[in-house]
Structure formats: C-alpha cells, structure tokens
Amino acid sequence: MIRASLYIADCSVRNRARVRLRRLREPRYLIGAAVGVAYLYFTVFARGRRPGVRLNRGRTGESRPLADAFPPAFQVAGTSLAGLAVLVLAALAWVLPTRSGLLEFSQAETEFLFPAPVSRRQLLVHRIVRSQIASLIASTFIALFATPFSGLARVRLALGFWALLVTMRIYYAAVTLTRARLQSPVPAVRRVAWLPIGVLLAGLAIVGTSVARELVQPAASVSNVMVHLSRATGTGLPHAVLWPFIAILRPQFAETTPAFLAALSSSLLVLAAVTAWMLTSDVMFDTVAGEGGGANANVGARSAAAPRARSAGWTLPLTGRPELALLWKGATATIRGTSAKAWRYALPALVGVMGLASAVVGANRMRGPASFVSVCAGVIAAAAIVFGPQFMRSDLRTDFEHLDLLKTWPMRAAEVIRGEMAWPLVLVSSVAWAGVLVAALFSGTALPDVSFASRWSFAIAAAFVGPALIAAQFAVHSTATIFFPAWVQIGTQRTRGIDAMGQRLIMLAAIVLSLLVFAIPGALAGGVIWLIFNRLVGDVIFIPAAIVFAAIVLVEVLAVTELLGPAYDRIDVTSIERGE
C-alpha cells in the first residue's frame, strides 16, 4: 500500500507541476508568477544582502537559535513553558470540535481505495504518506520566512517544523478516532478509549497542581511569573510528564547541529508513539472517515435519526425587491452555517482584540475595566470596518459557485450585485455599530479629558463613515470578482502556486488603490465642511462631515453596481477558475 501511496503522491506532484507550468502560457498566470517570484526574492533571499540588514549570527557564524527571538523573560522558563502550552493545546483538542485533515479522504480516494483489498489501517498510512507533501511545503515556507535564519539553520528549522506538523496532524487524527470509540456500542472498545484520556488527565493533574502551587506565591513581575513557572515545570514529575510535549519543540530551539540531531531523534520518538496510537485506534474508522469522511462524516450528526435545518426565524415574503430575497438567502446561510466550529476562528480573534486593547490601555495609562471595555469595543469596530469585508465573503465571491443558477434568474445584474452585497454589509455594519456604541458608552472613563460632546460626535461620525467604507469595500470586491473572476478566490476553492500567490498580491494592491479612489471625493467634501465650520461649532462638525462623506461614498457604490451590470452580463462562466 505504501508503494501505491507513493505512486499516487509522485504522479500527483509531477502532474500538478506540469499543469502549473503549462498555465504560465496564459499572461494572467505569467504576470502572477513574476510578481510571486519577485515577492519571494525580496522578502526572503534578498533581505540579508541589503546594506544595513544583517542576519542574526552567533560567534561561530551560525544563525542564532529560535529561543533568541523571544524576550528574556520567556528564555528563563525555556522550553518547559512551551511544553506546558503544547500540553494545554493537546488537552483542548479533546474538547474543541477539531478534526484532522488526515481523515478527510478525497472523492477519488474513497471510490478507488475504499473498495480496494486494503485494510483501514493501511488507508490511514496512505493518508499519512499523502500528507507529507503539504507538511514539507508548509515547513519549508516557515523556514524561508523565519527572519534571523540562514543556511543550515533554515534546514534545521524546516526539519523541526516538519516533525512538529506531522505529529500534530497524526495526534488530531488519533483524538478524532479515539473520540469516535467512545460512541461504540461495544463496551470493550469504549473502555480502551478511556486509556489515553486517563493518561492525559493524570498528566494535567500533575502539572496543574505543581503550577498552581507555584503561582499562589506572589510575583513581582512578569519575569518573576516565568521563573515560578519554570520552577513548577522544570524538575521532577511535572518535567517528566511534559517531556513528550517538550521533545516535539526541542529541534526548533537547538543551537547547534549535534544538539539538533539529538533533539530530532527525541521528536521522532514521540512521532512514532503518536503514530502507533493512531494506527491502533482504527476500530471506528468507518464511522469517522467512511463514505468519504470529511465534513460529511460527523459522528454526532449520524446518531441523530432525522437531522433538520434550524429555523432561520424569518420567512421570505413572496413579493418585494429581489435584492431583499438575496439578503434573506445570505442571512439564512449565515444563521445555519455558523456552528460551534466558528469558535475556532472567533476565539483567537477575541484573544487578539483583548491583547491589542490591553496594549492600548497600557500605553495610554488608562485605568479600570470601563476603559478596557471601551478600547476593546473600539478595536472590534475598527477591525470590522477595515477587515470585515475581507473575511465576510458571503457576497458574489461565494455565490459565483452558483453563477450558473444566478444567470438564469430574471434579475437585473445590478440587483444581483447589490443583493449579494446586502447581507454581509448589514452584518459587518452591525458589528461595527455595536462596537462604536459600546466604545462610546464607556468612553468617559477611557478618555476623561475629552468632552462628552466631542466623544459622541466622533462616535456618531464613525457610525456613518463605517458602513460607507464597508459598502465601498464590498463594491470593490464585487468589481474585482466580476472583472477578474480567475484572480479571485471563489467560494472555499483556492488555487495554489507561486503564480496564484502573485495574483493575490496584485489583487490586494488593486483593492487598496480602488478603495482610496472611492474615498477621495467623500473625504474632500467632508474635509471642506470640517475646515469651514470646525472653528464655529467644534467637534460636532464631524457629524455632518461624516454624513456628507457617507452619502457620497454610497452614491458611488450605487453607481458602481449599476455600471458593473454589462460586465456581469458578459461574464463567461467557463472563465472562472476552479480550485485544485
């Protein structure tokens, strides 16, 4: 089976390379490839050669280890702290709705390999073999972009990350398979599943007790907390428990090649143990990965006899503007498509927002929870306005997958474009408004020196400017989708390759430029109003200036959607790029 897997991997790599080279005959890919290569060259290879830019090298001429990139406080705790973090992540994998890509068989794999005379365990080995290419590419990129490294250190870093990525993938697959075992009707199968859970819980208890004992002692500073943590995890039983979690991280922190080789061998030992656990957990393979596995194979969902769609709480009226029908469709999709898995993205985003808010609060010497809430809400509002339209893709970028259907509907092109923009615009604007409102409500504590009238003037102005900027961004994205469908990521499909990367860079630059052009007339008009009346009425003038800005931008958006009509009508559905 391994030979067959290697054969599939080999043929796939060669044919994919051939396809990518062949498509360079098209100018759009050739230009993309040129930009992609230039980007890689200037960000990776040419960086160390620029005057004034020196790579971080030690006395021996070798690049310094990864640990040097961290603050001194972290270096005190060393890899023990990192091991502790990995232990926490490993535990979270059991409670969060995670899935390993290793158990997601493609349609072709299902139809060719599942009926083949091979065991389920061999199928798991096949997936491990197939996943190596992605792991190697990912670790190579990590090593290439790692700033202070060069030469041999980059190779070491790539190998270290490769072992880490493979271990993580296999660990998540083992967790998924073991969780499935817990639902087995056979008691003996269920009992075995509790073994790794019990081991992990025991480890958590040992390390947790030690950490708690140290943390109850008062600490003078962050560095002092690190010292306490280091003491709690660096010796005795807790250190022994953390050994496998530290071992998979050691190669990245190794300073010399001999140290790296020793660390890598420990890391590979952990990898072998996790692989053995995963391969012996294949009892419930068919429940998890059967019938193609992937997103369709959901143990919880299968146990439900007749799954039903959640009520969206809004019945579409049978008459009215067609744009509202598309808004309803988008809202329904969001309500039904948002699941517990969304927390995977929402939690890190929330942590990022809180971190940024803490930094702002700290830097400006603000005090009290009200200040923190106000800054947090402000960050959320700003993030929604700036990044919302990039991430909320439920407009034409998603529905181009259904372009065949959209084109048969008796709707004007401008109505389709506006209808597709309507729901994400409402959603992102609502988030921005909520952020602005909360920020304004708590702003008295955060900005005690700014008057009530000024604070609320800024907030009301932001409430007008925000949706206008969001609408402008959606209009720019719609324009890009219609004029360059081959250069835009449609739905969840994603073209890969250095040429596709170059195309995305060009698109990003074009979108930013277009947005600036969109905003200039409104900004000029609003600026003139502000200049004339600012001295007369003070900060309240921000409100009419913002209203004028928003009105001009919204008129531009409406004009653009109308102007896009003929281009939409001319779109050739066969020109839309399909993901690999």
Place this chain on the structure above:
Amino acid sequence: MPIAVEHFTRTYGSFTAVDDLSIEVASGEIVGLIGPNGAGKTTTLRSLAGILLPTSGRIVVDGHDLATDGIEAKRRLAFMPDEPHLFEYLTVEEHLRLIARLYTVPDFERRAKALIDELELTGKERSLPGELSRGMRQKVVIACGLVRDASVLLFDEPLTGLDPLGIRKMRETIVARGRAGAAILVSSHLLHLVEEICTRVVIMDRGKKVADGTVAELASHAEAAAGSNLEQIFLKVTGKE
C-alpha cells in the same frame, strides 16, 4: 415561436462546441436533442438558459431576444440541469419560496404543495440539500423549474438519478406540460425516452445539427430500414454504425 435559435455558434478558445445551429420549437412541441458526448447539447441548452453567451447568432425566447431583453426572456424559461446544484443552507421549501419570489409566482403555497406531493418530496420540505440523496436533489431542481408557469422548459438529462417511479412520473410531467402548451427541449441519451415522449428529434454531432424531424422523417432521411427505432437511426445518422 417560443424557442427560436438562429445561426447560433459557441466557441471555447479555438474549439467550436456548437457551429451555426438553427432550431425552432413551437408551443406544445416536445423536441428531443440527442447526440454523442461532446456534440454540443449541453452548451446549447446552457446558452438557451442564459448561462453561456453565444459567440455569434441569436436566441429568442417567446419573442424576447436573450441578448437584449434577457430578463423578460428568462422570466419565461425554466432550465433543469443534469447536475443538481442547490444552495447548501436553504431547505427544499425555502428553495421553492426563493424561486416564487424571484419569478413572482401567484398561488405559491398550493402549487408548491402539489409539486412536493407529485415529486414525492413530502416530509423533506425542511431538509437541507446535504440531507437529501442525489435523486431527491434532482427532484428539487425539477420542482424549482415547474413551480412557475414557464412557457419554455429546458431539460438536460432530466432522468439522471431518479428511481423508476420518479422516471415514470417525470415522463408524464413532461408530456403533460407539453400538452398544456409549453415548448419543451429535452436533451437525453435515453433514446427510448426521447422516442416515446418527443414529437420531434434534433440530432447533433460535433457541434452541428445533422438531422431534424419526426422519427419517421429521420428514418426516411437516414434511409434506415422500415421499422427502425431511434437508436438505429441515430447510429446511422452519426456514422457510428
């Protein structure tokens, strides 16, 4: 004439998928569009539905040119593709409701209920596409096409994925719609079905129309033996015999 295709040509790069095709379908006519793989049948139907633009030529639906008066033309059209692509997060009932809104369907509730019963989708009204079998999804696509009174019906392999009872009902539905005055164009490889329900047959090969007429006319045109069926005529006309 509900369907009038005049000198329609469609190319993909340097490849000509359909070459100078002209066909007409009158009210009440059920025309079968048959041909080997790659003959240009699906390209023709997708162009008629407004999905693909003609490279040259003209497509007129119920007097409305698709290129210049697309919305009115599409209002009269119902296209049932062979691959059922549905919106992932809309239920069966919501798909029908969305279509009713977009096409302004009077008496929607009664029509939807009747169609759901007719297509044996009862009990699946609140199911999402992911919870349906392929055949069921195909039935939803057909229901979306039939929930409104389209004067032009385009079927691309309408029986794919249907069970025997579904096939029978679909056959009856197509015939009933034809008798009610709709102009129907059916593309299918099931020649016995085409022979049974179609009043006329158009044979395409390598993008060109190679024959057009009733089965008797085609037999005469192909100089096939008396009593030849459509399969024998098709093989003779396309030179595959």
